[in-house]
Amino acid sequence: MRDAALAPPPIAMLAELTHRCPLACPYCSNPEELIAREKELDTETWINVFRQAAEMGVLQVHISGGEPASRRDLVELVKGARDAGLYVNLITSGVGLTDARLEELDKAGVDHIQLSVQGITAKTADWIGGYEGAFARKMAVADKIAEIGFPLTLNAVMHRHNLDDLPATIELAKRLGARRIEIACVQFQGWALKNRSMLQPTREQVDDAKRVVARAREEYRGTMVFDFVPPDYYADFPKACMGGWGSTGLNVTPDGRVLPCHAAETIPSLTFQSVKDASLADIWYNGVAFSAFRGTDWLPDLCQSCDRRDVDFGGCRCQAMAVTGDATAADPVCRKSPHRHLVDEVLEAEVVPMGNKAFDYRKFPANR
Amino acid sequence: MSSKRIPVLPRGVRLHFDKVRGQNVLLAPERTLFLDDVGHRILLELDGQRSIALIGQHLAAIYNAPEDAITSDINEFIDDLADKRVIGFADA
Numbered sequence: 420m421r422d423a424a425l426a427p428p429p430i431a432m433l434a435e436l437t438h439r440c441p442l443a444c445p446y447c448s449n450p451e452e453l454i455a456r457e458k459e460l461d462t463e464t465w466i467n468v469f470r471q472a473a474e475m476g477v478l479q480v481h482i483s484g485g486e487p488a489s490r491r492d493l494v495e496l497v498k499g500a501r502d503a504g505l506y507v508n509l510i511t512s513g514v515g516l517t518d519a520r521l522e523e524l525d526k527a528g529v530d531h532i533q534l535s536v537q538g539i540t541a542k543t544a545d546w547i548g549g550y551e552g553a554f555a556r557k558m559a560v561a562d563k564i565a566e567i568g569f570p571l572t573l574n575a576v577m578h579r580h581n582l583d584d585l586p587a588t589i590e591l592a593k594r595l596g597a598r599r600i601e602i603a604c605v606q607f608q609g610w611a612l613k614n615r616s617m618l619q620p621t622r623e624q625v626d627d628a629k630r631v632v633a634r635a636r637e638e639y640r641g642t643m644v645f646d647f648v649p650p651d652y653y654a655d656f657p658k659a660c661m662g663g664w665g666s667t668g669l670n671v672t673p674d675g676r677v678l679p680c681h682a683a684e685t686i687p688s689l690t691f692q693s694v695k696d697a698s699l700a701d702i703w704y705n706g707v708a709f710s711a712f713r714g715t716d717w718l719p720d721l722c723q724s725c726d727r728r729d730v731d732f733g734g735c736r737c738q739a740m741a742v743t744g745d746a747t748a749a750d751p752v753c754r755k756s757p758h759r760h761l762v763d764e765v766l767e768a769e770v771v772p773m774g775n776k777a778f779d780y781r782k783f784p785a786n787r
Numbered sequence: 788m789s790s791k792r793i794p795v796l797p798r799g800v801r802l803h804f805d806k807v808r809g810q811n812v813l814l815a816p817e818r819t820l821f822l823d824d825v826g827h828r829i830l831l832e833l834d835g836q837r838s839i840a841l842i843g844q845h846l847a848a849i850y851n852a853p854e855d856a857i858t859s860d861i862n863e864f865i866d867d868l869a870d871k872r873v874i875g876f877a878d879a
């Protein structure tokens with residue numbers, strides 16, 4: 420039943436426990452149609468999913484959301500994942516984590532915490548996150564994380580409104596004792612796509628950021644690791660999507676659907692199975708959404724004849740969908756793509772001096 | 788002199804046997820390193836007590852191999868992991 424020649428087992432699983440979150444970041448990677456609490460998988464089902472994941476070869480689980488702390492059973496779920504034999508990364512904004520809860524999470528076996536920061540001052544961070552007091556709360560959580568001794572990654576999502584603060588962001592990571600910093604420029608899908616004209620950095624900002632990161636990598640060698648995701652639109656070639664579609668990781672949504680990537684639902688031609696209807700392994704090895712873009716056979720001629728074919732696998736499917744309307748096209752970021760002009764036109768039209776425009780914050784549908 | 792360092796696996800970094808792939812792995816924040824037998828053997832020696840030099844001496848005796856070469860291999864291996872922040876040092 421399993422085509423071992425095509426698909427190796429996955430290494431990592433992103434478990435989106437919930438879409439609930441006190442923050443409302445305008446670039447949230449959750450889909451525009453947020454899933455309501457009543458539809459979330461229950462504790463037992465999640466723990467079963469963790470067991471299935473470990474049995475099929477997943478080594479690391481990224482417990483995320485929304486805000487995973489919005490789940491009352493978070494501690495129990497972490498314990499379930501550890502008992503299943505998984506390495507547990509907790510991805511959190513920190514808001515909603517009390518000192519007592521952090522201590523429980525420590526006992527439950529959280530291996531590593533990834534704390535997101537929206538900005539380096541309360542003013543910017545609370546504006547971007549759409550939540551008064553989030554920054555202060557986050558800093559208190561960071562202190563407690565350090566006190567307990569969790570390894571910490573600071574996850575800084577960067578865009579036009581905070582890229583100029585990159586050096587200070589790196590200093591903040593150092594001050595908080597982070598072992599790693601992820602400097603991730605916003606990827607334009609879902610909410611971020613809606614807010615693209617507010618978020619798109621300028622070319623000068625991007626060039627500066629590259630210099631700052633290169634310098635910091637040297638300065639912090641051996642003390643802090645840098646993971647830098649530069650913005651796509653200014654690149655010449657696309658990035659591989661998670662090491663290739665359906666090759667290293669999978670994503671489970673709050674209601675149990677299994678996706679090849681968090682944004683895969685933006686591709687209307689794909690249908691997704693749920694852990695309620697099939698086993699995780701069956702979905703991974705035989706599910707149509709996973710086979711759709713697995714390997715390189717489906718790639719357009721442009722990519723088939725390109726020496727980067729096995730490097731980027733034609734880039735991001737969701738980006739091809741978002742920009743060209745065709746999920747099977749080469750990523751339009753690619754210089755060789757016939758659609759590259761669309762990306763350049765977006766840059767020209769949208770990267771204008773900051774006006775008074777407001778963010779379109781993420782929110783649940785009003786009639787839920 | 789770098790052989791005087793005492794390497795340790797810091798919190799959040801642990802060895803794991805991957806039953807599905809039949810391989811030893813080092814699990815760390817946002818990183819999974821698949822280990823060969825040599826790497827695995829070295830990491831098993833880390834006890835937070837002995838220096839690289841002592842570990843080199845020990846492994847050289849077991850494998851009946853030149854101590855200098857072994858110690859220099861260990862140093863190289865440890866330096867690489869330290870750059871990735873998946874190894875710390877007890878005396879630092």
Ligand code: SF4
Nearest residue numbers: 660680682735736737
């Ligand atoms: S195509 Fe892009 S958005 Fe979709 S899964 Fe791959 S990297 Fe993620």
Ligand code: SF4
Nearest residue numbers: 722725727728733753
């Ligand atoms: S042509 Fe295709 S394979 Fe080549 S760089 Fe562009 S997207 Fe990648």
